Amino acid sequence: MSNDTLKIINAEKAKTYIAQKKREDGRDFLDHRPIDVKVNVINSADGSAWVKIGNTEIIAGIKFGISTPYPDSPNQGSMVFNLEVTNIASPDVETGPPSIEAMEFGRIADRVIRSAEFMDFDKLCVVPGEKVLTVFVDCYAINADGNLIDAAQFAALSAILNCKMPKLDENNNIIYKEYTDQLLPVNKKNLPLSFTFYKVDGQLLLDATDGEEYAANARFTLGICNDVVVAYHKGGDSGTFTIDEINTMMDIASSKYNEIKKKLL
Amino acid sequence: MNTTKRIVTPGELITDKRKKLGDHIYIRENKIYSGVLGILNETDDYVSVVALNGPYLPRIGDGIIGVVKNVTQVGYVIDIKTNQDCFFPKSLLTKELVKGQVLFARIKSADDSVDLENINILPKGNLLSVSSVKVPRIIGKNESMLNILKNNTDSNILVGKNGWIWYVSKNPALLENAINLIINNSQKSNLTNTIEEYLKKIKG
Amino acid sequence: MTTRLDNRKVDELRKIKIELGVSKNAEGSCYLEWGKNIVIATVNGPKPVFPRHLADPQKAVVDYKYRMACFSVSERKSPVPGKRDKEISLVSGNALESAIMVEQFPNTLIDVNVLILSADAGTRVAALTAASLAAADAGLPMRGMISAVAAGRANEQLVLDLTKDEEDTADAVDMACAFLMPQKEIVLLQMDGFVKKEDCSKILENALIGAEKIYDIQKKALLEKYPLEGEIQL
Numbered sequence: 001m002s003n004d005t006l007k008i009i010n011a012e013k014a015k016t017y018i019a020q021k022k023r024e025d026g027r028d029f030l031d032h033r034p035i036d037v038k039v040n041v042i043n044s045a046d047g048s049a050w051v052k053i054g055n056t057e058i059i060a061g062i063k064f065g066i067s068t069p070y071p072d073s074p075n076q077g078s079m080v081f082n083l084e085v086t087n088i089a090s091p092d093v094e095t096g097p098p099s100i101e102a103m104e105f106g107r108i109a110d111r112v113i114r115s116a117e118f119m120d121f122d123k124l125c126v127v128p129g130e131k132v133l134t135v136f137v138d139c140y141a142i143n144a145d146g147n148l149i150d151a152a153q154f155a156a157l158s159a160i161l162n163c164k165m166p167k168l169d170e171n172n173n174i175i176y177k178e179y180t181d182q183l184l185p186v187n188k189k190n191l192p193l194s195f196t197f198y199k200v201d202g203q204l205l206l207d208a209t210d211g212e213e214y215a216a217n218a219r220f221t222l223g224i225c226n227d228v229v230v231a232y233h234k235g236g237d238s239g240t241f242t243i244d245e246i247n248t249m250m251d252i253a254s255s256k257y258n259e260i261k262k263k264l265l
Numbered sequence: 266m267n268t269t270k271r272i273v274t275p276g277e278l279i280t281d282k283r284k285k286l287g288d289h290i291y292i293r294e295n296k297i298y299s300g301v302l303g304i305l306n307e308t309d310d311y312v313s314v315v316a317l318n319g320p321y322l323p324r325i326g327d328g329i330i331g332v333v334k335n336v337t338q339v340g341y342v343i344d345i346k347t348n349q350d351c352f353f354p355k356s357l358l359t360k361e362l363v364k365g366q367v368l369f370a371r372i373k374s375a376d377d378s379v380d381l382e383n384i385n386i387l388p389k390g391n392l393l394s395v396s397s398v399k400v401p402r403i404i405g406k407n408e409s410m411l412n413i414l415k416n417n418t419d420s421n422i423l424v425g426k427n428g429w430i431w432y433v434s435k436n437p438a439l440l441e442n443a444i445n446l447i448i449n450n451s452q453k454s455n456l457t458n459t460i461e462e463y464l465k466k467i468k469g
Numbered sequence: 470m471t472t473r474l475d476n477r478k479v480d481e482l483r484k485i486k487i488e489l490g491v492s493k494n495a496e497g498s499c500y501l502e503w504g505k506n507i508v509i510a511t512v513n514g515p516k517p518v519f520p521r522h523l524a525d526p527q528k529a530v531v532d533y534k535y536r537m538a539c540f541s542v543s544e545r546k547s548p549v550p551g552k553r554d555k556e557i558s559l560v561s562g563n564a565l566e567s568a569i570m571v572e573q574f575p576n577t578l579i580d581v582n583v584l585i586l587s588a589d590a591g592t593r594v595a596a597l598t599a600a601s602l603a604a605a606d607a608g609l610p611m612r613g614m615i616s617a618v619a620a621g622r623a624n625e626q627l628v629l630d631l632t633k634d635e636e637d638t639a640d641a642v643d644m645a646c647a648f649l650m651p652q653k654e655i656v657l658l659q660m661d662g663f664v665k666k667e668d669c670s671k672i673l674e675n676a677l678i679g680a681e682k683i684y685d686i687q688k689k690a691l692l693e694k695y696p697l698e699g700e701i702q703l
Contacts, residue, residue, distance in 0.1 A: 005332050008334070009365070061586075063539060084538070090582065136538055136539060274691050276611065276614055301609075452696075456701075
């Protein structure tokens with residue numbers, strides 16, 4: 001049986017429930033599934049996190065690299081973010097470079113973290129103008145049941161918060177597997193969280209399952225950081241949103257911020 | 266006389282006696298081995314293994330449930346949970362089907378391609394997917410398990426040999442829970458009674 | 470006899486932990502920890518083959534994809550598969566194919582994916598051991614299990630299951646070996662080193678002893694997933 005057929009069936013199911021003002025797993029439209037976070041699970045990574053939201057599972061791993069800085073920011077390090085939805089998570093995924101969907105999801109999660117001025121790139125400078133630290137954040141989806149964007153962002157965030165700085169030798173090269181006592185420098189007051197809404201037959205949903213996503217025709221992701229909005233991204237198909245709906249989603253995401261922050265920390 | 270029930274792994278030696286061979290068995294150097302992960306079914310003169318998972322292998326006459334995956338100009342591409350989809354021409358049906366439509370049909374032939382006959386459109390209901398190897402357990406001897414499910418969850422249930430289950434139910438969550446229990450415990454004895462007790466306990 | 474760097478005996482395997490059925494969408498899957506190695510394997514199929522001309526009218530084609538996560542090794546690895554990944558994929562796929570009764574499914578594809586999340590030597594044998602479990606979990610007809618292990622020499626001793634530190638020693642010999650069990654037939658054999666013929670034979674014998682231990686661990690894991698007694702579990 002192909003995954004396509006499963007998606008058609010699950011989408012039908014989701015629509016039927018939503019028409020009755022319900023969701024298949026009994027949640028409210030704006031509730032998250034149970035969230036489980038385990039950090040430092042991958043011993044080869046410099047920082048790592050394994051996040052489960054319902055049946056969706058994403059592992060984020062961090063590796064440091066030394067690079068030359070960008071010419072327009074000679075004293076700043078950088079972050080490189082990558083999300084792969086592997087064949088392990090979704091058997092119909094073609095082998096080869098990430099799908100355009102995975103690329104989009106990765107870029108949205110990246111935007112939420114980057115825009116929040118959360119990572120202190122100045123403190124990642126090693127030799128001004130010459131050598132800086134690059135933080136590689138690689139996320140792999142292990143199980144896919146919707147809401148990969150938020151799951152990836154939560155996993156990346158958790159990995160970043162628990163990542164130790166590497167030791168450098170006298171030539172400022174990384175000594176692998178040796179760490180200082182310092183954590184990756186972040187601005188803990190600006191903790192960004194991603195909230196992705198899907199719209200199914202006019203109803204807004206948070207933390208959509210695979211079936212609910214397939215039944216939807218529009219998607220909107222917000223990056224929230226306390227009472228500050230750091231990112232907007234409209235995606236999904238060709239469905240639309242009204243300004244009222246955007247404002248509603250901002251209010252909902254802001255009101256959920258503290259609740260979700262507690263679950264991650 | 267049945268020997269004690271046990272799970273066998275692929276390649277495991279079963280016996281060096283001569284017996285009639287059933288499914289998932291192979292012979293090497295005059296000894297009988299298991300060809301799959303499954304439950305050993307051995308008597309004095311017969312041996313077979315019931316697989317615990319595995320792909321659906323269509324046989325002529327099988328009653329199956331299919332889902333319309335695609336509608337083309339001349340017909341329908343129907344997913345029947347095998348490694349290739351079925352094509353059914355529009356000319357052979359009086360009604361039009363739509364994408365996502367669920368139907369019941371029989372396997373007419375299963376050589377290079379699989380052909381269907383006796384297509385019956387099913388009314389709107391729910392669809393659950395299980396491994397085809399679990400279907401006999403869900404139906405039970407003389408439909409005993411199926412009747413327990415229908416009566417104790419107030420449901421109308423149709424089970425396709427290919428592992429799709431169509432149902433309309435007053436207690437959908439209870440029915441799906443019960444089916445999951447059957448699937449995850451299919452190797453245990455006395456399952457029919459256990460499931461009946463479980464359902465009666467929840468209802469009562 | 471000197472103790473090994475991690476205090477194991479010469480014929481002692483690292484700790485192995487197995488969990489089957491971890492992937493919700495895959496037909497068969499296996500999560501495996503082997504020392505500091507962490508791998509996840511999934512098996513799906515038989516499926517149709519695309520492009521069609523790659524199909525084999527006599528049997529199923531096994532497509533084995535060995536991939537390492539960027540963060541699985543010391544220095545971050547590019548996500549694009551390199552020659553090493555492709556070579557391991559090819560020989561491992563051939564090894565696994567000898568276990569699966571591929572003649573039963575002509576013109577189809579058996580899709581095998583293994584992702585290495587954390588690496589500490591012996592990833593290809595851990596991957597193949599996990600992939601074989603995933604194939605059995607998927608209920609594919611198989612004539613046996615593929616039990617894989619690395620054997621070799623480190624610090625002047627012939628040892629089983631080398632760690633990365635042992636592989637990096639001056640006189641290291643590393644032999645990756647996989648057997649079809651219980652037949653004890655070699656389906657994968659790769660070696661790097663500088664070693665006398667007699668020692669080489671000894672290393673191969675040690676590998677078989679190791680493979681038998683792995684085979685026992687695999688059987689135990691498969692049986693544990695299906696307890697015959699006890700409460701019914703969701």
